[in-house]
Amino acid sequence: MLKIENLSRSFGGVHAVQGVSFEVPQGVVYSVIGPNGAGKTTLFNLITGIYTPTAGHITLQGESIGGMAPNVLAARRMSRTFQNLQVCMNLSAVENVMIGAHLGLNSRLFAGMFRWPGLIGADRVCRARAEELLAFVGCEKYIGLQANSMPYGALKRLEIARALAADPVILLLDEPAAGLNNTETHEVEQLIQKLADSGITIVLVEHDMKLVMNISDSILVLNYGKKLAEGLPEEIRTNPEVITAYLGGEMEGV
Ligand SMILES: Nc1ncnc2c1ncn2[C@@H]1O[C@H](COP(=O)(O)OP(=O)(O)OP(=O)(O)O)[C@@H](O)[C@H]1O
Numbered sequence: 001m002l003k004i005e006n007l008s009r010s011f012g013g014v015h016a017v018q019g020v021s022f023e024v025p026q027g028v029v030y031s032v033i034g035p036n037g038a039g040k041t042t043l044f045n046l047i048t049g050i051y052t053p054t055a056g057h058i059t060l061q062g063e064s065i066g067g068m069a070p071n072v073l074a075a076r077r078m079s080r081t082f083q084n085l086q087v088c089m090n091l092s093a094v095e096n097v098m099i100g101a102h103l104g105l106n107s108r109l110f111a112g113m114f115r116w117p118g119l120i121g122a123d124r125v126c127r128a129r130a131e132e133l134l135a136f137v138g139c140e141k142y143i144g145l146q147a148n149s150m151p152y153g154a155l156k157r158l159e160i161a162r163a164l165a166a167d168p169v170i171l172l173l174d175e176p177a178a179g180l181n182n183t184e185t186h187e188v189e190q191l192i193q194k195l196a197d198s199g200i201t202i203v204l205v206e207h208d209m210k211l212v213m214n215i216s217d218s219i220l221v222l223n224y225g226k227k228l229a230e231g232l233p234e235e236i237r238t239n240p241e242v243i244t245a246y247l248g249g250e251m252e253g254v
């Protein structure tokens with residue numbers, strides 16, 4: 001599904017990502033972990049076209065995508081969420097999700113819409129789909145509400161619903177459980193599992209090691225922009241270099 005080869009990105013003297021290579025097979029949950037500043041978000045920004053690589057190649061479903069713009073990648077059914085909430089607070093929950101369908105310029109959805117007479121029909125189809133997605137992520141009770149009246153945990157799931165509105169084959173989630181309590185984190189874990197079960201390939205950045213260990217098929221560990229380790233959850237959990245990189249902290253008790 002996704003192939004990363006020798007990917008690098010520097011900001012002045014900061015080598016945020018350095019010569020990173022990995023492959024994500026179709027249908028898996030592939031997690032990227034690492035201490036703060038390790039380059040995880042930069043990696044996502046490179047894959048999703050927000051940053052241009054300094055060096056290296058990115059291939060999506062066999063096609064080279066390095067340097068393509070985010071909207072072009074969205075049309076190729078790559079979707080993402082953001083570490084810091086990117087929600088329009090003055091819009092309703094449904095409207096926020098509808099934006100996702102437009103961002104994705106989902107050709108199949110739009111083809112469906114334009115069979116309807118006029119824009120009102122198109123809006124109705126798009127709105128119905130957005131409501132469906134909000135229910136899917138467990139936000140049905142917020143459907144009619146303004147985003148600014150939703151709790152933080154629900155806004156994190158709203159972001160996932162918006163990403164799904166573009167009908168992705170691959171979904172990149174940047175810390176979907178950040179700031180959530182244990183119950184909410186468990187709900188997000190179940191949601192990610194449900195998405196993976198539906199066939200969407202997931203690339204996950206997350207600091208909650210319990211969630212990562214429970215859900216991942218494979219884990220890549222970044223440290224100072226470089227690949228430190230890659231393997232099965234059990235291999236990563238017991239890897240001495242990984243434990244040292246985390247100084248025990250986040251790996252403790254996992
Ligand atoms: N636009 C930018 N300009 C300059 N430096 C940047 C930029 N984006 C990231 N960096 C630097 O690149 C390094 C990696 O940052 P990045 O945000 O990718 O880390 P991260 O692994 O996502 O960390 P966290 O777990 O805290 O989210 C950091 O040193 C950061 O300051």
Ligand SMILES: [Mg+2]
Binds near residue numbers: 040
């Ligand atoms: Mg980050």
